[in-house]
Amino acid sequence: MPHPEFHPRRSVEEVEEGTVLAPKFGPDGLLPCITTDAATGNVLMLGWMNDAALRLTLQTGEAHYFSRARLTLWHKGATSGLVQQVIEARIDDDQDAIWLRVAVAGSGASCHVGYRSCFYRAVPTGADAGGPLRFREDAKSFDPTLVYADAPNPTQL
């Protein structure tokens, strides 16, 4: 498989207007990744990638992340079977964020709580600000207790 080269960041013009991939990872070595459902446009999750996760995602066409909870490279779907096939990858103007449009295998869910999207609750705004969160998915797509068994929950307080 071709090996994507990460180029040096030589000038603002080249980073913003060029055709060369020159990603900027944060002080923690990570870069945020927005993952949307290519069919519906819904945001599924916000993940994080280190150098290896970004390379593997581009090479294999399947989403890889760096798990901040488990501090390890993470092939999404390795446990659940819910692999994310990359339909298109995009990078932003200053090349410090990635957007993946994906097709999700199986039930189509991407959230460890069991919903399709991690963003399953709306936050009231304007005149309704301060009100309770509102669920936007009626039911879970899978039972996380069956899929993940006794694996630790990645949510940290």
Add this chain to the structure above:
Amino acid sequence: MPHPEFHPRRSVEEVEEGTVLAPKFGPDGLLPCITTDAATGNVLMLGWMNDAALRLTLQTGEAHYFSRARLTLWHKGATSGLVQQVIEARIDDDQDAIWLRVAVAGSGASCHVGYRSCFYRAVPTGADAGGPLRFREDAKSFDPTLVYADAPNPTQL
């Protein structure tokens, strides 16, 4: 205007399955915000919010961010007129990321380079990995040299 209360993070169950807003800001005091065009579903930008930016966004129904380049609270559109009206705000499972679905005023652009979306370039994957970035917007929506005059470019190498 109602003041949205940020609640303490008491349990994983309440954070994930409850109806109480309990956002988790990172060590730098910031939380990533995915902003999409409510009409097209396209991702416009990935921004960052501190406590004040999130409160103001929820209260006013207009997107506010924290500028990491200028280290200041930032009412999106204050300079360019391209205000982002929040159609819906959502929070993710562990409440450390926000998704805004917005309607953009004026030309509808959200990127300081002049494009509608900051994610105007595709990164080749799979058999094409390593190839040049491909532009996905044919033309800029506005001329940044006119809109921003001599304001410093926020992109940092």
